[in-house]
Amino acid sequence: xxxxxxxxxxxxxxxxxxxxxxxxxxxxxxxxxxxxxxxxxxxxxxxxxxxxxxxxxxxxxxxxxxxxxxxxxxxxxxxxxxxxxxxxxxxxxxxxxxxxxxxxxxxxxxxxxxx
Amino acid sequence: xxxxxxxxxxxxxxxxxxxxxxxxxxxxxxxxxxxxxxxxxxxxxxxxxxxxxxxxxxxxxxxxxxxxxxxxxxxxxxxxxxxxxxxxxxxxxxxxxxxxxxxxxxxxxxxx
Numbered sequence: 001x002x003x004x005x006x007x008x009x010x011x012x013x014x015x016x017x018x019x020x021x022x023x024x025x026x027x028x029x030x031x032x033x034x035x036x037x038x039x040x041x042x043x044x045x046x047x048x049x050x051x052x053x054x055x056x057x058x059x060x061x062x063x064x065x066x067x068x069x070x071x072x073x074x075x076x077x078x079x080x081x082x083x084x085x086x087x088x089x090x091x092x093x094x095x096x097x098x099x100x101x102x103x104x105x106x107x108x109x110x111x112x113x114x115x
Numbered sequence: 116x117x118x119x120x121x122x123x124x125x126x127x128x129x130x131x132x133x134x135x136x137x138x139x140x141x142x143x144x145x146x147x148x149x150x151x152x153x154x155x156x157x158x159x160x161x162x163x164x165x166x167x168x169x170x171x172x173x174x175x176x177x178x179x180x181x182x183x184x185x186x187x188x189x190x191x192x193x194x195x196x197x198x199x200x201x202x203x204x205x206x207x208x209x210x211x212x213x214x215x216x217x218x219x220x221x222x223x224x225x226x227x
Contacts, residue, residue, distance in 0.1 A: 031213060042203055045215070050213060056213055056214060088157075092158075100163055103160040103163060104148075106157040106159070106160075
């Protein structure tokens with residue numbers, strides 16, 4: 001099962017709200033990723049967790065706060081976002097023991113609109 | 116830093132015509148991956164190439180990795196409307212095997 005799930009599918013929030021995006025995978029992958037994607041652009045890496053530890057933070061503003069509660073779950077906490085943060089937020093996972101080692105499997109994404 | 120250039124940016128074809136997208140790098144790549152993203156969808160992994168001169172086929176799709184491992188191509192034979200989407204190449208950063216460097220993508224439109 002090469003499925004990554006994300007909730008919610010859509011989110012509209014004001015600049016003073018606090019919300020969270022959730023991601024789950026049951027492929028036994030130990031690397032999980034958050035990406036931001038704007039229209040007609042490639043995904044832009046935000047964070048990488050490896051074995052539940054944050055291994056890459058691509059200088060993301062602190063209004064985005066990632067969390068990895070366990071090896072299957074990844075959260076992205078949002079607070080005081082700006083309208084320019086409106087985008088598709090994608091979660092992905094990869095596993096070194098996957099037959100296609102290094103392949104990243106993406107969830108369907110959360111389409112975020114900040115008003 | 117490592118960059119992957121992808122051309123063309125857009126391609127519009129008649130159904131049944133062939134299509135090719137190209138990725139190039141000024142540095143040697145350890146691997147190249149290809150993803151497809153349908154309109155309104157998410158990137159879906161297609162294939163990974165790691166060996167110099169490697170050629171892999173998936174039905175009407177042919178993937179090549181150059182002998183010098185600095186370029187790659189994806190060729191679709193006899194396009195169908197189901198091929199519509201954006202095709203991205205990506206390669207892991209030489210110094211960091213968790214960070215993919217993405218091409219800008221080629222957006223394919225197919226006229227029925």
